[in-house]
Every structure is written in C-alpha cells, then in structure tokens.
Amino acid sequence: MASITLTVNGSARTIDVRDPDKPLLYALRNDLNLKGAKYGCGLGQCGACTVIVDGEAVRSCTTPVSAFSGKKITTIEGLGSPEQPHKVQAAFIAEQAAQCGYCTNGMVMTSAALLDKNPKPSATQVKDALAQNLCRCGTHERIVNAVVKAGGARG
Amino acid sequence: MNSHTSRRNFLKSTGALFIAIPFASELKAEVISGKTVDAAQVDAYLALHADGTATIYSGKVDLGTGLRAAFPQIAAEELGLPINKIKLIEGDTLLTPDQGPTSGSNGIPKGGMQLRQAAATARQALIKLASEKLGRPVGELDAIDGEVRPKAGGAGVSFASLVTDKGFELKLDSKAPVRDPKTHKYVGKHVPRPDIPAKATGRHVYMHDFDVPGMMHGRTIRPAVIGAELVSVDESSVASIPGAKVVRIKNFLGVVAPDEWDAVRAAKMLKAEWKGGGLPTDSAGLRDYVKAQKVGSTEALDKAGDFATAYAAAPKKLSGEFYWPTQSHASLGPSCAVADVKDGEATIWCSSQGTHRYAKHFADMLGLPANKMRVHYLDGAGCYGMNGHEDAAADAAFMSKAIGKPVRVQWTREDEHGLDPKGPPQVITQEAALSADGKIVAWHTTMRCPKPTDKLPTIPLLSPVEADAKQVKGIATGSLSSGGKPPYDVPNLLVEVLWLEDTPLRASHLRAPGKIGNCLAVETFMDELALAAGKDPVEFRLAYLSDPRGREAVERVAKLFNWDKRVEPRRNGKGRGIGFTQYKGDETYVAIAMEVDVSADGHIKVTRVAATHDCGQIISPDGVRSQVEGCILQTIGRTLFEEVKFDRNHVTSRDWASYPILTFPDVPELKIELIDRPNEPPRGAGEAATAPVAAALANAVFDATGIRLRTVPFTAARLKSAMAETGVKFG
Numbered sequence: 001m002a003s004i005t006l007t008v009n010g011s012a013r014t015i016d017v018r019d020p021d022k023p024l025l026y027a028l029r030n031d032l033n034l035k036g037a038k039y040g041c042g043l044g045q046c047g048a049c050t051v052i053v054d055g056e057a058v059r060s061c062t063t064p065v066s067a068f069s070g071k072k073i074t075t076i077e078g079l080g081s082p083e084q085p086h087k088v089q090a091a092f093i094a095e096q097a098a099q100c101g102y103c104t105n106g107m108v109m110t111s112a113a114l115l116d117k118n119p120k121p122s123a124t125q126v127k128d129a130l131a132q133n134l135c136r137c138g139t140h141e142r143i144v145n146a147v148v149k150a151g152g153a154r155g
Numbered sequence: 156m157n158s159h160t161s162r163r164n165f166l167k168s169t170g171a172l173f174i175a176i177p178f179a180s181e182l183k184a185e186v187i188s189g190k191t192v193d194a195a196q197v198d199a200y201l202a203l204h205a206d207g208t209a210t211i212y213s214g215k216v217d218l219g220t221g222l223r224a225a226f227p228q229i230a231a232e233e234l235g236l237p238i239n240k241i242k243l244i245e246g247d248t249l250l251t252p253d254q255g256p257t258s259g260s261n262g263i264p265k266g267g268m269q270l271r272q273a274a275a276t277a278r279q280a281l282i283k284l285a286s287e288k289l290g291r292p293v294g295e296l297d298a299i300d301g302e303v304r305p306k307a308g309g310a311g312v313s314f315a316s317l318v319t320d321k322g323f324e325l326k327l328d329s330k331a332p333v334r335d336p337k338t339h340k341y342v343g344k345h346v347p348r349p350d351i352p353a354k355a356t357g358r359h360v361y362m363h364d365f366d367v368p369g370m371m372h373g374r375t376i377r378p379a380v381i382g383a384e385l386v387s388v389d390e391s392s393v394a395s396i397p398g399a400k401v402v403r404i405k406n407f408l409g410v411v412a413p414d415e416w417d418a419v420r421a422a423k424m425l426k427a428e429w430k431g432g433g434l435p436t437d438s439a440g441l442r443d444y445v446k447a448q449k450v451g452s453t454e455a456l457d458k459a460g461d462f463a464t465a466y467a468a469a470p471k472k473l474s475g476e477f478y479w480p481t482q483s484h485a486s487l488g489p490s491c492a493v494a495d496v497k498d499g500e501a502t503i504w505c506s507s508q509g510t511h512r513y514a515k516h517f518a519d520m521l522g523l524p525a526n527k528m529r530v531h532y533l534d535g536a537g538c539y540g541m542n543g544h545e546d547a548a549a550d551a552a553f554m555s556k557a558i559g560k561p562v563r564v565q566w567t568r569e570d571e572h573g574l575d576p577k578g579p580p581q582v583i584t585q586e587a588a589l590s591a592d593g594k595i596v597a598w599h600t601t602m603r604c605p606k607p608t609d610k611l612p613t614i615p616l617l618s619p620v621e622a623d624a625k626q627v628k629g630i631a632t633g634s635l636s637s638g639g640k641p642p643y644d645v646p647n648l649l650v651e652v653l654w655l656e657d658t659p660l661r662a663s664h665l666r667a668p669g670k671i672g673n674c675l676a677v678e679t680f681m682d683e684l685a686l687a688a689g690k691d692p693v694e695f696r697l698a699y700l701s702d703p704r705g706r707e708a709v710e711r712v713a714k715l716f717n718w719d720k721r722v723e724p725r726r727n728g729k730g731r732g733i734g735f736t737q738y739k740g741d742e743t744y745v746a747i748a749m750e751v752d753v754s755a756d757g758h759i760k761v762t763r764v765a766a767t768h769d770c771g772q773i774i775s776p777d778g779v780r781s782q783v784e785g786c787i788l789q790t791i792g793r794t795l796f797e798e799v800k801f802d803r804n805h806v807t808s809r810d811w812a813s814y815p816i817l818t819f820p821d822v823p824e825l826k827i828e829l830i831d832r833p834n835e836p837p838r839g840a841g842e843a844a845t846a847p848v849a850a851a852l853a854n855a856v857f858d859a860t861g862i863r864l865r866t867v868p869f870t871a872a873r874l875k876s877a878m879a880e881t882g883v884k885f886g
Contacts, residue, residue, distance in 0.1 A: 018397075019416060026416040035364040036357020040487055040536075041568040045811040048487060076357030085356055092355040096347065096777055099785055100219030100537030101354035102488045108355060127819040134811060136487045137219055137537045138788030140822040142781070 004069055008032060009078025020066035025049045027065045028075060036076035036105050040134075047106035047133035051075050057113040076105045079112055088112045091150035092143070099137035106133045111147040120151045191322075192252050197280075198322035199252035200273035201230060205315050207301050208240045214254035214511055215266030216246040216532045217350070220841055221778030222262045224348045228341040228774055229267050232334060233274030235298030236314070238341055246507075246532025248514040256509030258540065258664060259633070260738070260839020263774055267837065275331040277323055284317040336772065336833035343833060345777050350534075362506045362533040362544075363491045363565065370493065370561040371400075372415040373554045374422035375618070376408045377574065380804040381660075383432030392426040401425065402557040407621035409554045411562055434659050438800045438807075441659065442478050442866075445582050445603055451656040452606070457640045460647035465597035469588030473683055477865045479581040479672030480798040482665055483808075485816055488536030489571035490543035494551035495561035500527040505548040506535025509613070513545050516613040517552055520624045539789075540633065540664030541614055542575040549618040572814055573806040576614055577799055578665030579605050579632055579658040583639065583676040593688035595699060597647040600639040600677065604669060605662060606654035607632045614663050630658065633668025634739070638846060641677050642737045643699035660801065667842040670738070671790060671849050672867070678734040678850030679865065682857065691720040692733055692854065702737070707830065708746040708767045709735055715828050716748035716765035726861045728753050728885040732854025734847030743770040743843035744830075747787065749851040750823075753859045755885065757875030761791050761823040761852065768827065768844055771835035779840040783827050786844035792817030794849040798868050860885075 005014045006027070015031040023042075028034045028051070040048030042061045049061040052074040080086035085093060088111045098104045107130065114121060114129040121129065126147045135143065191198050194214070201211045211230045217223035223243060231238040244250055246257075254266045278298045285303035286293045289312065297306050304311030336342070353359035378385070385406045393399045393410060399421045402409040410425055412418040436444040466472065493504040501523055507513045510530040518528035535544055543566050551564040566574075586599040608629025619626035636652040685695035693713045700706050712718075712733070724730065730753070735746045750763040768783050796815045800808040808814040853864050862877045878884075 018414075019420065022416045026419075029364075030415050034357075035360075038361070038363065038488055038536075039565065040489075041811060043568060043810055045568075046487060080356055082352040082356050082358060085352070089355045093347075093352050096351055096781065098219070098348075098351050098354045099781060100487070100534065101350070101359060102361065102486075102536035104354050105357055108357075127822065130819045132818075134487060134816060134818065136485060136789065136816060138785030138817070139781070140788055140817070140819055141784055141825055144819070144822070 004065060006065070006068055006073060007071065008034065008073045009075060017065055021064045023061050024051070024063055024065045024068055025060040028060060034075045034077050038102055038105050040102070046103070047110060048103055050106040050109040050133070052109055052113050055113065055116060057110045076108055079108065086112060087150045088115065088147065091146035095142045095146040095149065097139055097142035097146040099139050103133065103135045107135070107143050111150070114147070115151055121148065123148050190250055192250065194252040194254060194269065195326055197273045197276050197325045197327050200270050201277060202322060203314050203318050207313065207315055208242065209234065209236055210242045210244060211270065212251040213243060213245050213266060213270065214251045215257045215262045216508065217534070218257060218508065219534070219537050220262065220782060221348055221775050223350055224346045225263060225267060225775045225778055226270055228346050229271050230274045232339055232341045233271050234278055236301050238346065240301065246510045248510050248528070248530045253511035256512060258508055260841040260843065262839070262841065263837050264839050267774060269327070271333055272329055272331060273327050275333045276325060276328040279328065279331045280323055280325055281314055281317050285312050288312055288317070339833070342774050343772070343776065343831065346775060348778070360533065361488070362504060362535045363488055365493060365504055365533055366563065367493060367495060367561045370563050371411040371413055371558065372418035373409050373411045373551060373562040373564040374418045375550045375564065375570070376410065376422055376425055376427060377570070378429040378432060380429065380432035381434055383429035386428040386430050389426040393421040393424050396421040396424070400558060402554045404553060404557065404622040407553055407618050409550060411554055411558055415565070434801060434803050436659055437802045438481065438798065441481065441580055442582065444659070445580050445655065448655045450653045452654045454652050454654065455649060456636060456652060457648060457650040459645065462597050462599050462647045462649035465647035466586060466588045466599065469596050470591050471589040471687055472586070473588070473680070473687060474584070474586045475680060475683070475863070475865055477583040477585070477672065477676040477679070479583070479675070479867050481580050481660060482578045482793055482797045483572055483799050483814060484539050484542035484575050484665060485814060486536045486538050486542045486571060486575070489566040489568055490547035491535065491563065491565045492544065492548035492551045493561060493563045494548060494555040496521060496552050496556040497559050499523065501552060502529045502531070503548050503552060504531045504533050506533060506538065506544040507548065508538065508541060512613050513548070516616070516626070517549065520549060520619045520626055521552055521556060522625070539666035540578070540668065543571050545614070546574065546617050549616045553618050553622055569809040572809040574617060576661045576663030578668065579635070579662040581635060581669060581672045583673060585676050585680040587680060587684055589684060589687055593690070595643070595645055595684055598641055598645045600650045601653060602636050602639050602651070602673060603653045603655060604635040605630050605632055605658040606656060615661070630662050631664065632662045633664035635669030637739050638670035638673035638736065639677065640740060641681065642705060642735065643681070643696070644701055645699070660799070660806070666789070667845040670736070670846045671793065674734060674736050674846040675849040675853060675867070678847060679853050679863065682732070682854045683863070686722065689722055691722060693718055694720070696733070696735060704744050704769050705735065705737055708744040708769055711828055711830070712746035712748050712765055712767040715767065715826055718748060721858065724858045724861045726859070726883060726885065728859055730855040730857065730859025732851045732856070732858055734850030734854065736843065736846040738839070738843035738846055742838040743768065743840065745844045745847055747844070747847045747851040749855045751852065751855040751859055753856060753874065757871040757873070757878055759795060759856060759869055759871070759874065761821070763824045765826040766828070766844060767830060768840070769830035769832065770838040770840045770843065771832050772837040773829060773831040774837060776829060776831070779829055780827055782840040783844045784825060786842065787825065787848055788817055788822060790845040790848035791821065791823070791852065794852050794867055794869055796868050796870070
C-alpha cells in the first residue's frame with residue numbers, strides 16, 4: 001500500500017492509500033477526520049466538497065488524492081473556527097447565511113478564494129463566482145450579502 | 156473535532172436530571188428512566204435542573220428552519236428564564252414527545268404552541284408552589300429570571316428550590332394563561348440561530364459526519380429498471396475489496412466494507428443480474444397518462460350557489476388547463492443514515508422529519524417490538540417533505556441486522572435524484588364566467604391528482620418492499636387538493652378533485668404539496684378574468700377580496716413593489732405580475748409581485764420580487780424572513796427549470812445537469828415585508844410563500860409577452876415555441 005503526504009491546514013499529514021484514484025474528499029473526511037467538506041454529488045457539479053488548493057477553489061470529490069502530493073490544502077476547519085472565524089465565516093454568521101447549511105462549506109471556501117483574488121467584489125461578481133455552487137434551500141441572497149460585506153464593497 | 160465528545164459534553168453540561176446519552180455505544184450503560192414522552196404531560200417537554208438551567212424536549216426538529224432558536228425563545232418567554240439557560244433536545248424517540256412529524260409548516264403552530272402551553276402550565280405550578288412558600292397570593296407573583304418573585308419587588312425563590320427531581324408530574328393545561336404579548340422579551344425579537352457558527356466553520360455534525368465505533372460503510376445496489384427482481388449475484392466480483400461483504404435479502408442488495416471508498420468501489424464492481432420491472436409511462440407521456448387515468452372517485456371540496464346554471468347563462472366564459480410536473484426534493488446532500496441492530500434491539504440515527512412514526516415503521520420492518528427501537532434525529536441536507544432519509548435508514552438497518560455491526564449508508568447523487576419519493580404530477584382545469592358588466596359569476600376548479608391512502612401511517616420505503624418485510628402499503632402525497640378554491644367572493648363556485656388511484660413514481664410530500672400548482676391555476680385565471688373584465692389585476696383582486704388581512708397583504712405588496720396599473724399586457728419583453736394566497740385556505744396570507752425580463756429566445760429572468768407575509772404572531776422575525784426568502788427562491792427554480800425526466804425503465808434526470816435548479820445568477824432582488832400580529836395565533840412560515848410564486852411569475856410573463864404559460868416548467872424552449880406560434884417579437 002502506498003502512502004501519500006498531504007499538507008493540510010499547514011500540517012504535513014501522511015495517509016495510506018490503497019487506491020490512488022480515491023478522491024481527496026474521502027481522504028479528508030475518513031483518514032483525517034476533517035468533515036467540513038461535504039459529499040454532494042461526486043460529479044463536481046454542486047460545490048459542497050470545495051477546498052482551497054494553492055489558492056484555488058477545488059472540488060475534492062472528483063480529483064484523486066494522488067494529485068495533491070506537495071500541494072497546500074486548506075479546508076474549512078483550517079480557515080477559521082467559531083472562536084476565531086475567517087472574515088467570510090464571520091460574515092456568514094452575522095448575516096445568518098445558512099438554512100440547512102449543507103452547501104455552506106462550498107460557499108465559504110469558494111468565497112474565501114474569491115476574496116484573495118478580488119478583495120472587494122460586487123454582488124454581481126459574487127454571484128458569478130458562486131454560479132457553480134448550488135444551494136437548495138434558497139439562502140442565496142444572504143450568502144451574496146455576506147460575501148460582499150466580508151469584502152467591504154458596497155453591495 | 157470529535158462529535159461524540161462534543162455531544163456528550165453538551166449533554167453533561169445541561170446537568171439534566173434525566174441523563175440523556177444518545178449514543179448506541181453508551182446506551183446500555185445508562186439507564187434512562189422516568190423521562191416521560193407522553194405528549195399530554197408537562198415533563199415530556201421540559202425539565203428544570205438544580206443548577207438553574209432547563210432542558211426542553213421537542214419531537215419537532217429543526218430542518219435548517221430556525222426552530223432551534225424559536226423553541227428556546229418560546230420556552231424562555233413563558234417560563235421566565237434567561238434564554239441562555241435553555242438547552243434543546245430534538246427528535247430523539249426515547250426522550251422527546253411524539254408531536255407528529257415536522258411537516259405542513261406546523262413546527263411553530265403545533266409544536267411551538269404545545270411547548271408554550273407546557274411552559275405556561277409549569278409557570279402556573281411554580282407560582283402556586285412559591286405562593287405557599289412565600290405566603291403571598293399567586294396574583295402578586297411572577298416568574299422572572301429563573302425565580303418566582305413578588306411583582307412589586309422583594310425576595311423571590313428559585314425554580315430549582317420549587318421542583319424535585321421527579322419533575323412537575325402535571326398534565327399539560329391547554330387553558331393555562333400565556334404571557335401578554337406586550338410583555339414579550341424574546342418572542343418577536345431577533346435571536347441568532349445557535350447552529351450557524353458551527354455550520355459556517357465546518358464543525359456542525361451532520362448525519363453524514365456521524366460515526367460510531369466499529370461502523371461499516373454500506374452501499375445499496377439497485378436495478379437499472381425500477382421494480383426489477385434480483386436473479387443472481389456474483390459475490391466473487393468484489394473478492395478483491397478488503398473486508399467487503401454482500402448482503403442479499405430477496406430483492407434487496409447491499410454491500411458493506413470497513414472503508415468508505417472501498418464500499419463505493421465494491422458497489423460499482425458487484426455483478427448482479429436483474430429481470431422485469433418498468434414504469435407504465437415515460438415523462439414525455441405523463442400528462443396524457445394522468446388525463447387518461449381512471450378516476451377512482453370525484454369529491455366536491457367547496458360549493459356555493461349553482462355553478463352549472465350560472466356558467467351556462469353567463470355571456471363571457473373562459474377555460475384553461477394547467478400542468479404541474481413530477482419534481483424531486485433534490486436535496487443537496489444525498490441521504491445518509493447509521494443503524495445499529497443487534498441483540499434484539501436497534502438504534503437508528505436518521506434525518507427523518509418524523510422520527511417517532513418511523514421508529515414504529517423500522518421496528519415493524521425488522522420484526523422488533525416498538526420499545527426496542529430508538530431513533531435519533533441528526534441534521535441532514537435540507538429536505539422539504541420526505542426525501543430518501545428514511546430509505547437510507549432502512550437500508551442501513553437491514554445491512555446492520557445481517558452483519559451484526561453498525562452500518563452507515565450513504566446514498567449517491569444518482570440514488571437521491573432517481574429514488575427519492577417525488578412530488579406527483581397534477582392536471583388542473585379552470586372554468587369561469589363573467590356577467591355582461593364584467594363581474595365574476597361562476598368558477599369551477601377541477602384537480603386531477605393521486606388519492607392519498609386513508610390513515611397510511613408512513614410513506615412506504617424501498618428496502619422493506621425489496622426484502623419483503625412488514626410494511627403498510629399505500630400512497631402519501633400531502634394535501635394536493637388544497638388551494639384550488641379561489642380566495643375571493645364568488646357567488647357560484649364548485650371546487651372538485653378527481654382522485655386517481657396511483658401515480659407512476661413513488662410519491663411523497665414535497666414542500667407545499669399541490670398548492671403551488673393549484674395557486675398557479677387559480678391566480679393565473681384571476682388575471683385572465685381581470686383582463687376579460689378590463690380591470691387592473693390588483694384592483695380586480697381587491698374587488699373580490701373581503702378578508703381584511705388578505706386585503707392588507709395585497710395592498711401593501713402593491714405599494715412595496717410600486718405596482719403600476721395596467722389592463723392590457725405590455726408585450727415588450729418586460730412584465731409584472733401578482734399572486735395571492737391564504738395558505739391552506741385559513742392560514743398564512745402571502746402576496747407576491749414579480750418582475751421579469753423575457754429574451755427573444757424565450758429565456759425568463761426574474762429581476763425583482765416583492766412579498767408581504769402575514770403569519771399572525773411572529774416568534775423569530777429573521778427565521779420567518781429566511782423561510783420566506785427560501786420559499787420564493789426555491790419556487791422560482793421549481794417553476795422555471797424543474798421536471799423529473801424518466802423513460803419506461805427509470806428516472807433519467809439523475810444529476811444536477813439533467814435536473815437543474817436555481818443558481819446564483821438567477822437570483823432576483825428581494826423585498827420582503829413581514830406583517831406581525833402579536834395577538835393572533837402564529838401560523839406556519841415554511842411553505843406559504845411558495846404558493847403564489849409560480850402564479851406571479853406566469854402573470855408577469857403574460858404581461859411581457861401576451862402568452863399564458865400553463866405548463867411547468869417555464870423553460871426557454873417552451874416559451875420560445877409559444878412566441879413563434881403567436882408571432883410575438885420584441886427586443
């Protein structure tokens with residue numbers, strides 16, 4: 001069995017991988033007990049599994065874990081905590097921007113990656129950045145408001 | 156984070172007199188005794204603890220709807236206890252009262268009001284006990300901040316000193332006086348939802364994140380043709396997967412493995428042969444199929460005057476047929492559950508909206524006595540009636556029973572879109588007539604929909620059928636026939652339902668069952684009548700709407716939206732429409748105005764929505780607002796995009812590409828005005844605002860194009876072809 005070393009939330013973590021095609025999502029959730037990233041479709045269509053890899057929002061459900069050796073992975077747990085939330089997380093809390101919240105991981109991670117590139121996005125830019133992230137409960141307006149406020153631009 | 160530790164610490168920190176440890180591994184170690192779950196008893200709903208805190212127990216659960224904030228608000232208010240002293244336990248069948256399923260927007264109106272009466276009964280008892288202790292009449296005392304004190308000031312006595320560890324041992328008094336809304340400290344105020352910090356930081360423990368020691372990962376394997384029988388299984392096809400085991404019970408087929416990814420691989424590798432099965436129609440033929448179905452019975456739901464005579468005599472007649480397609484819950488996370496079945500008892504963790512009724516179902520299915528089954532609620536991905544949560548739980552239970560270990564079953568996206576029980580199709584026809592001077596004189600609504608099975612205890616699940624286990628057969632749909640009655644004064648009215656005896660795909664309640672389609676038919680027709688009468692749609696509605704709360708909702712939405720009067724449609728690609736409902740005929744009032752842009756290729760973009768919403772007394776204003784937002788946005792998506800596609804074998808729309816839902820670029824500007832009526836009973840907010848959405852949208856499209864869309868979804872292809880037929884051009 002091969003082992004792979006991943007850099008997750010700033011720490012080197014080595015895991016045994018029997019199948020190199022195993023998606024990163026399963027390694028994060030089951031091998032590293034980081035369950036913030038969610039299984040939504042396994043098809044890269046909904047965004048619930050999003051993590052940030054070398055600054056880019058990436059779908060962890062479709063990319064094999066073997067492709068992540070040597071890359072820096074940030075999960076939602078590494079972004080912030082209830083006590084010390086990232087500004088996007090703080091804005092989601094302030095705006096009460098979740099219903100069931102199953103999509104929230106993807107929304108937060110995609111938005112955090114957006115703000116790194118475009119620190120003050122407009123509402124339209126946020127909507128475009130989140131166009132491939134699905135929310136079924138209809139929390140979209142709050143999510144957009146939260147990300148715009150986190151960036152500090154006027155909505 | 157370790158989910159076990161955090162939950163255990165949470166429960167310990169409550170200092171509960173009745174210790175609650177909701178984990179199978181610890182279940183036998185802790186003897187839970189004395190905690191009544193009898194919904195007629197105060198102690199079923201709440202326990203006051205020696206440390207000044209309280210635990211409230213709710214059979215109704217928070218589905219992302221904000222009840223987790225609202226229930227403590229209600230209890231804190233009535234008890235006279237700071238809200239941060241209150242902990243909530245939801246949906247655990249061993250600890251919470253059976254208050255019925257969390258459905259039909261009844262979390263607050265039913266569950267919340269039972270809790271309010273339990274707390275009011277408790278307060279009355281505390282004041283009586285304190286009166287004896289303090290030697291003062293009850294009228295001079297009140298419960299404030301965890302004490303009973305003289306209203307005029309002076310020393311009080313703590314709640315803890317007044318109750319023993321036996322609790323209140325009192326029947327819930329439905330007449331116990333509740334606090335005057337003028338004095339409310341929590342009800343009607345903003346209380347942040349307690350689950351959002353953990354949800355926004357990835358710490359919230361969903362059903363999908365929950366595990367128990369020794370748990371195996373299970374996957375179910377289902378045939379490519381719905382209803383097919385399992386002929387043979389080649390177990391050797393998964394021999395290369397470490398620890399994989401095949402579970403076969405008649406036509407039920409599953410595979411388990413210690414590692415989740417291995418279970419995924421094994422499910423793909425397992426070779427099985429199936430035969431038979433199939434569906435009576437495909438989705439393209441569904442409308443005709445429904446119209447040709449034998450009508451089991453016809454029921455007149457509402458009657459006034461004499462429709463037939465008035466219609467026959469009227470000079471101006473209109474008619475139309477509307478179609479609402481089969482739709483999926485399309486939950487963002489495919490269903491998941493954990494079951495531990497061994498030694499003649501079982502524990503199931505499930506995101507069910509009805510843990511109590513499914514506990515009985517699961518027990519029957521496994522051949523266990525009801526008192527050997529415990530079901531815990533854990534948050535799932537949003538479900539809007541009943542998706543695959545209970546199916547996944549039954550799958551897990553059969554596999555756990557077969558292998559003697561706890562099993563977690565995670566459905567795939569394909570499973571969820573393909574197999575979740577669906578909102579069934581509806582065909583609705585309208586006939587109405589105007590007098591020579593443009594007054595509505597006759598109205599007839601006819602609804603064709605499947606008849607729900609009388610007294611069906613639960614919606615039938617897949618695996619008990621496959622495994623030929625005990626289960627009550629039938630169809631459950633929710634009240635599909637509600638909302639066919641126009642909310643207007645009509646002298647000659649007939650509202651009928653033609654009950655059909657089956658429906659091609661397994662049915663269940665999907666948010667606001669039937670009512671969005673019925674409101675589409677009624678409210679589109681009201682617009683057609685307005686046009687025929689030469690009146691503005693808002694003015695025309697107000698002329699027939701006598702209920703003052705309904706009038707206020709319509710008048711305020713017209714103002715909020717800046718409604719401009721019109722009679723004839725603009726036909727310039729931009730349009731405005733309105734829709735109104737009183738949900739279920741006697742509940743929440745909602746009026747919605749909507750603006751759309753229609754492109755030359757038939758694409759509809761909703762640009763602006765205004766809504767007024769009167770659900771009586773508001774408990775959590777932001778919770779209501781959040782539900783109204785969700786109702787509107789989700790239903791715009793259902794109206795524009797959603798239709799389950801299937802061939803004669805199976806559902807073919809089994810991913811997000813083939814079953815599109817609303818996305819961020821589709822989101823309009825929203826303006827919502829909540830009308831709070833503190834002295835009226837609270838009504839539901841989880842569904843009502845869905846009902847007028849499709850109608851307002853259709854009416855706006857008519858204004859923009861002169862075309863009446865009567866078939867959902869309002870796809871670009873459908874509108875483009877209607878535009879080509881009628882020669883509409885703009886832009």
